[in-house]
Amino acid sequence: MSKMFRTTMDAVPLVEGLKRDDGWIDMQVQFLIDKKSAGADHVVGWTVLKPGASHEAHLHRNCDEFFIVLEGEGHIITGDGLEPSKKGDVVYSPRGCWHGFNNTSDKDVVLVWGWMGAGSIADSGYETPESVAEGKR
Template structure:
């Protein structure tokens, strides 16, 4: 495996309207499946439904804005510079509780297929809104189980 340099300005970007702008900073393919890194710009009041990654750990790096993160039923306030590690099998969610967009990076280890999940969701969103049921179906195919509503 060779070293990898990802250029932020040219990272592949997906816009989920009025919710999240997602950048792929390192793909699972480029790291031999070791990890993948994403960045989200999250609109105020937005966050994903509560969910579980059954086969991978997730680490959040909070960069800008005010967030809350729920981990295993406990809620924590997160400010820029804070880091949250979510072991596989743990119910979690986050939400931008500020009044402007916030930014966070997150790492999945091992990579598995989160990138493919986001691509599949985006493909639907390009044509029409994605229902909660469709999101849950797509997520489950890629090892992520939706287990509740957003925070």
């Protein structure tokens, strides 16, 4: 029988070990629901990007991603360059699509996001332009 999973944001620690070299620049990330906590084959996350923070260009080979800008503004990183973004934007990136987000403002950007089809970073097939060029992943 299936069982509901429930938590609170205060009970979920920040994700540790996110590397700057992998495009995680000064981000505060929480995996609110994932494989480890709930046995889920998806992730629901919360991210705060302080002024100047960025989640550099990356893609996921094994899952789709969405994010919603709850607070702040900046630029969405796309395969074609940068596009302005603000509170209320809803973005969907299918698997294999380059994406990211830069906080170019003087206030925090808050995102809620999800990966559909992967319950962890490892399962998502996370790649950066550097890892693709170097054949690391």
